[in-house]
Amino acid sequence: MKIVAHIPEKDKIYIKDDKTEIELSDKNNTGIIEGKPERLTVFKKPSESNHTVPAVLLHILTGVFQGLFYIVTVNIASDWYNQVDPVVLSCDFSADTQKTDTVTISLKKAKYIKDTDEYVLPMINLSPKTETEIKYEFDETALQNGRFFYIKKILCMIFSIVFFISFGVFLISRDIPLISLAVLFAGAAVGTVISMLQIKKQKKIYMKVYDSIKRTIG
DSSP states (O other): OEEEEEOOTTOEEEEEOSSOEEEEESSSOEEEOOSOOSEEEEEOOOOOOSOOHHHHHHHHHHHHHHHHHHHHTTOOOOOGGGSSOOEEEEEEEEOOTTTOSEEEEEEEOOEEETTTTEEEOOEEEEESOOOEEEEEEEOHHHHHHHHHHHHHHHHHHHHHHHHHHHHHHHHHSTTSHHHHHHHHHHHHHHHHHHHHHHHHHHHHHHHHHHHHHHHHHO
């Protein structure tokens, strides 16, 4: 049986029967399940944490350069909660192999509507239409990953600005080390305060999205 999937950018789904499991993405959206399976399952896999010790160390060592990259590319989108997929979907369905040898799957991502504090669950459509059983599971790790990545991006940009301003002042006033040192500490203090305010703000947003998802899927 041929499987054709229409999937959002940078997303993946998996399709399996009793014997076979295939992975499809937005770039590789066609696969084959051997034979004539009576039941198929479409599902997504839970996320793995992106804030491991090696990842955090890498961010610390390259933070200034990452911040410069984000500033240059104006990569400051704040809707991080819609850049991740914190609801794992699985769908069991019957495959009518007598009528068709191709199943088309269309997946629509979940979305959090901030203005109404509403969480819209991901949707899946099958063609030809068939009886389906859809289950949803909260993937808290995905939501944590999104918040971590956004906060990391903000911190990198703040300390990149502080670094280059401090470096510029140092070059200008290197004969007066006390001025350079004062600017460095002042910049670090301002950067730390802004960073803490951002962390607090993103925690509030995180909890609003978290509560909305829990209300939606129970």
